[in-house]
Amino acid sequence: MGSALAGRQRRPWLEATQKGLIWGGVAVFVALVGMVEIFAGREIIVGVITLGLALPVLTVLAAGYQGALRQAGGSAVAVLARGALAGAMVGVAVAALVALGSAVNMRAMFVSASPGMFALLSFGRGVSGIPLIVAGAAGAGAVGAAAALLPGSARRPLVAALAWTLGVGLFQELLQTMLHEGAIQTAIRELFFSGEGLSARGALLVFLLVWAVSTVWMRRGSAVRQWHGQLPASRQRTLRVVSLLAAVAVLLLVPVAAGPFLSQVFVLVGMFALLGLGLNIVVGFAGLLDLGYVAFFAIGAYTVGLLTSIGEHGIAQMSFWSAVPIVMLVSLIAGVLLGVPVLGIRGDYLAIATLGFGEIIRILVLSDFLRPWLGGSQGILAIPKPMIGGFEFRGPEQLFYLTLASCALVIFVAMRLRDSRLGRAWMAVREDEDVAEAMGINLVNVKLLAFALGATFGGLSGAIFAVMVGSIFPHSFQLLISINVLALIIVGGMGSMPGVIVGSLFLVGLPELLREFAEYRFLVYGAALVLMMQLRPEGLWPAAALRRELHAANEIGHAGPVEAPVGPERPVGG
Amino acid sequence: MQRSWAWRLSVTDLYLWAFRIVVLAVVIWGTIGTVAARRYGGEVWIDFLVFGMSQGSIYALIALGYTMVYGILRMINFAHGEVFMSGAYTAYFVAAAFGRSGYLDRNPVVSLLAVLAVAMATSTLIALLLERVAYRPLRQSPRLVPLIAAIGASFFLQYTFRGFFGSGFQAYPETQVLKGTWAIAGVNILRTQAVVLVAAVLMMAGLYAFVMRTKTGTAMRAVSEDKEAAALMGIDVDRSIVIAFAVGASMAGAAGFLYAIVFKQVHFFMGFVPGIKAFTAAVLGGIGNIPGAMLGGLFLGIFESVGPILFLEGLGIVAPYQLKDVIAFTMLVMVLIFRPSGILGERLMAKKA
Numbered sequence: 053m054g055s056a057l058a059g060r061q062r063r064p065w066l067e068a069t070q071k072g073l074i075w076g077g078v079a080v081f082v083a084l085v086g087m088v089e090i091f092a093g094r095e096i097i098v099g100v101i102t103l104g105l106a107l108p109v110l111t112v113l114a115a116g117y118q119g120a121l122r123q124a125g126g127s128a129v130a131v132l133a134r135g136a137l138a139g140a141m142v143g144v145a146v147a148a149l150v151a152l153g154s155a156v157n158m159r160a161m162f163v164s165a166s167p168g169m170f171a172l173l174s175f176g177r178g179v180s181g182i183p184l185i186v187a188g189a190a191g192a193g194a195v196g197a198a199a200a201l202l203p204g205s206a207r208r209p210l211v212a213a214l215a216w217t218l219g220v221g222l223f224q225e226l227l228q229t230m231l232h233e234g235a236i237q238t239a240i241r242e243l244f245f246s247g248e249g250l251s252a253r254g255a256l257l258v259f260l261l262v263w264a265v266s267t268v269w270m271r272r273g274s275a276v277r278q279w280h281g282q283l284p285a286s287r288q289r290t291l292r293v294v295s296l297l298a299a300v301a302v303l304l305l306v307p308v309a310a311g312p313f314l315s316q317v318f319v320l321v322g323m324f325a326l327l328g329l330g331l332n333i334v335v336g337f338a339g340l341l342d343l344g345y346v347a348f349f350a351i352g353a354y355t356v357g358l359l360t361s362i363g364e365h366g367i368a369q370m371s372f373w374s375a376v377p378i379v380m381l382v383s384l385i386a387g388v389l390l391g392v393p394v395l396g397i398r399g400d401y402l403a404i405a406t407l408g409f410g411e412i413i414r415i416l417v418l419s420d421f422l423r424p425w426l427g428g429s430q431g432i433l434a435i436p437k438p439m440i441g442g443f444e445f446r447g448p449e450q451l452f453y454l455t456l457a458s459c460a461l462v463i464f465v466a467m468r469l470r471d472s473r474l475g476r477a478w479m480a481v482r483e484d485e486d487v488a489e490a491m492g493i494n495l496v497n498v499k500l501l502a503f504a505l506g507a508t509f510g511g512l513s514g515a516i517f518a519v520m521v522g523s524i525f526p527h528s529f530q531l532l533i534s535i536n537v538l539a540l541i542i543v544g545g546m547g548s549m550p551g552v553i554v555g556s557l558f559l560v561g562l563p564e565l566l567r568e569f570a571e572y573r574f575l576v577y578g579a580a581l582v583l584m585m586q587l588r589p590e591g592l593w594p595a596a597a598l599r600r601e602l603h604a605a606n607e608i609g610h611a612g613p614v615e616a617p618v619g620p621e622r623p624v625g626g
Numbered sequence: 627m628q629r630s631w632a633w634r635l636s637v638t639d640l641y642l643w644a645f646r647i648v649v650l651a652v653v654i655w656g657t658i659g660t661v662a663a664r665r666y667g668g669e670v671w672i673d674f675l676v677f678g679m680s681q682g683s684i685y686a687l688i689a690l691g692y693t694m695v696y697g698i699l700r701m702i703n704f705a706h707g708e709v710f711m712s713g714a715y716t717a718y719f720v721a722a723a724f725g726r727s728g729y730l731d732r733n734p735v736v737s738l739l740a741v742l743a744v745a746m747a748t749s750t751l752i753a754l755l756l757e758r759v760a761y762r763p764l765r766q767s768p769r770l771v772p773l774i775a776a777i778g779a780s781f782f783l784q785y786t787f788r789g790f791f792g793s794g795f796q797a798y799p800e801t802q803v804l805k806g807t808w809a810i811a812g813v814n815i816l817r818t819q820a821v822v823l824v825a826a827v828l829m830m831a832g833l834y835a836f837v838m839r840t841k842t843g844t845a846m847r848a849v850s851e852d853k854e855a856a857a858l859m860g861i862d863v864d865r866s867i868v869i870a871f872a873v874g875a876s877m878a879g880a881a882g883f884l885y886a887i888v889f890k891q892v893h894f895f896m897g898f899v900p901g902i903k904a905f906t907a908a909v910l911g912g913i914g915n916i917p918g919a920m921l922g923g924l925f926l927g928i929f930e931s932v933g934p935i936l937f938l939e940g941l942g943i944v945a946p947y948q949l950k951d952v953i954a955f956t957m958l959v960m961v962l963i964f965r966p967s968g969i970l971g972e973r974l975m976a977k978k979a
Binding site: 081084085086087160161162163164339341343392393394395396397399400401403404405407408409411412415416418419420421423496535538539542571572574575577578579580581582584585586589 | 636638641642645701702719759760763764767769770771772773774775777778779780781782783784785786788789790791792902905906909943944945946948949951952955956958959962963966
């Protein structure tokens with residue numbers, strides 16, 4: 053660490069070059085993995101920039117920002133020049149890719165290295181576009197460096213405005229559908245959008261609007277917060293209740309306002325949020341890393357399938373509502389049965405053992421051996437939709453309410469659990485098993501309850517999945533679901549319930565809305581897990597306790613070497 | 627003071643005993659059933675055994691990487707399966723180029739060695755990048771943090787390869803020399819399997835000699851015993867960790883090459899299941915223990931190839947071979963539950979304590 057700092061002070065130019073080359077590597081990676089060409093189909097601002105081109109541009113901006121090395125000193129011109137250098141290095145990397153692509157047929161190896169991609173990267177000019185690439189990148193790098201020069205209070209509104217413009221551009225289709233009817237809506241739509249997407253005028257408007265609001269907030273925000281803080285407790289409470297009610301009202305109107313497609317997305321988000329809330333109990337509260345969580349999802353779905361299906365594998369033809377309590381009971385028992393054997397296993401061994409369980413269940417369900425009962429790879433078909441009286445939860449718009457109600461219920465239960473004696477016991481076990489046991493916590497009961505309750509929520513989510521799809525197949529219960537749920541918990545913030553919601557909105561909702569992303573979903577998840585662990589291990593919306601813990605650990609880490617924890621129990625004096 | 631054992635038995639113990647007894651009963655009952663049915667002659671069993679051994683030696687090679695990293699860092703390198711995959715996948719392009727130009731059949735030994743070298747080099751490179759970018763900054767973090775990063779890295783690598791090279795299977799070119807069988811001691815053995823066995827044994831012997839005889843190997847063992855003491859003795863701990871990653875990864879790359887010549891195809895997801903199984907092998911032999919990993923790999927390979935028929939067919943289960951992964955995963959879970967120190971682990975633990 054020390055030598056790196058010293059090096060930075062001595063040779064900022066070299067460092068800027070390095071930073072630029074690293075970001076250049078990122079840009080080349082993004083191109084070769086196919087993102088540039090596939091995302092080129094999505095326009096952010098009509099006729100100005102597509103998402104495919106925005107990605108390399110963002111890497112250049114980032115390179116300029118990081119390569120500027122404001123803290124290394126020097127005049128403003130030197131800082132800008134360093135940014136331009138770093139940006140130019142990204143340009144050089146991209147140019148090298150373009151040159152290589154025109155010299156040899158890279159497509160024999162890299163499927164995405166198509167002429168279309170090279171045309172996009174070189175502005176349609178091929179090798180002769182190389183000077184343009186490098187010059188443009190240097191310019192953009194200088195822009196990034198300029199952002200580094202600005203004081204934080206001026207920079208943040210700009211970044212917010214940029215992010216909002218990007219967001220509005222990406223979700224234009226959605227926004228346009230929502231602004232479909234009514235005179236005012238049409239007027240707004242025509243102001244911002246031009247048929248296929250965000251118009252240049254609309255982009256400018258969004259940018260200025262957000263910039264203005266954000267700047268005002270930077271100036272006045274603290275005053276508002278102070279005003280809120282000075283309100284009497286009863287008024288604060290009223291305010292909170294009112295905002296909560298408003299949020300609920302908005303949520304209830306979602307299917308009406310947004311139509312079937314968006315409702316479907318929200319049902320999926322809700323389903324994963326349910327899974328996340330369940331796994332959050334196991335991983336976030338009790339600190340038991342469970343990679344076989346999909347097993348309970350499968351058990352819930354298959355139990356509903358067996359109990360309610362009117363097809364060949366149904367055994368009871370029950371209604372959904374009478375099946376749900378049984379499903380939850382079955383999942384709870386499954387949680388205990390799979391939990392007991394692994395009670396004695398700690399940490400990373402537990403992760404692998406649960407992963408083994410999850411795979412065993414999937415393979416068993418898929419096998420010909422259990423085919424007569426579970427349908428093998430053909431799965432269980434003809435699962436009827438739930439009914440209340442004459443109201444059928446026919447499509448996503450109706451199922452949305454079912455998911456919302458389940459989520460609300462589970463959030464409430466999980467919150468009460470967290471604040472209960474049991475919840476505190478879980479946290480204690482998470483922090484230090486041995487100390488918790490010494491404090492009189494019954495490890496067996498506490499851990500089993502975590503497994504069982506987590507499994508129950510997972511089973512409930514599986515039940516909703518079964519009625520949503522109407523048929524279930526073993527292929528829906530891959531390990532990837534476990535990873536998906538784990539990723540959304542980690543990104544949202546381990547142990548934090550708003551974090552789970554935020555995580556599922558980002559990790560499930562976004563890829564559903566931007567179908568091109570679906571291809572790169574797990575690539576992005578993987579990168580997100582690695583980056584989150586390095587930059588923000590507490591997640592986007594962290595639970596207060598965990599944030600303190602992780603930062604304390606860092607401080608200890610800097611103070612001196614800490615002995616790495618030992619895996620299996622080492623026999624004392626053995 | 628001592629209460630009788632029946633008093634000390636809790637419900638969970640009873641459950642675990644029941645679990646053991648059920649698994650044991652299934653194994654015994656199935657074995658008796660299969661043996662009594664006499665459907666398979668001795669030759670079939672030998673074929674299964676040889677196949678299991680060659681498969682197992684591949685697992686063993688991968689398992690070495692898990693074991694070495696765990697021995698030093700006490701961390702499961704979840705992405706090690708992808709390190710294995712990356713070697714095999716990249717080497718495919720070299721092999722395919724050789725195959726197209728006909729060089730593969732004209733000069734099989736040289737070209738196969740070149741392909742092997744590429745596989746080992748790529749895997750090593752990927753593992754070093756992984757260590758530098760994903761793991762090194764997390765060395766002081768709470769222990770779930772590096773594991774989650776490793777899971778992320780694993781998926782990142784898989785889908786990177788998918789993005790780069792496409793989502794389909796790529797067929798490895800075949801070499802004339804490796805087609806057909808050799809008769810060894812009266813038993814016909816597929817040539818690929820024989821090559822795999824010999825190569826794996828040579829590789830492991832080399833690794834063992836490296837770890838036990840060289841100065842670097844000694845330093846690595848010292849670091850895995852006690853990091854601080856090793857650092858005080860003037861050993862560069864960082865360098866030892868990097869070497870452990872590199873050596874483990876080169877073994878995984880070699881395993882990837884051998885896997886590819888046996889199964890003749892590569893795919894971006896091919897590393898996942900062998901990775902988990904190799905981890906099982908490492909745990910089976912006692913994680914952190916190099917001979918243990920070799921033994922565990924062979925053991926797992928044989929179990930997995932003989933097991934479905936021997937244990938399950940006797941129970942009248944249809945298509946038992948579909949359940950071969952269930953056998954492997956059950957073994958994994960049972961070892962983790964009942965003997966987390968593995969077959970050879972205890973000796974090592976005692977020596978360390």
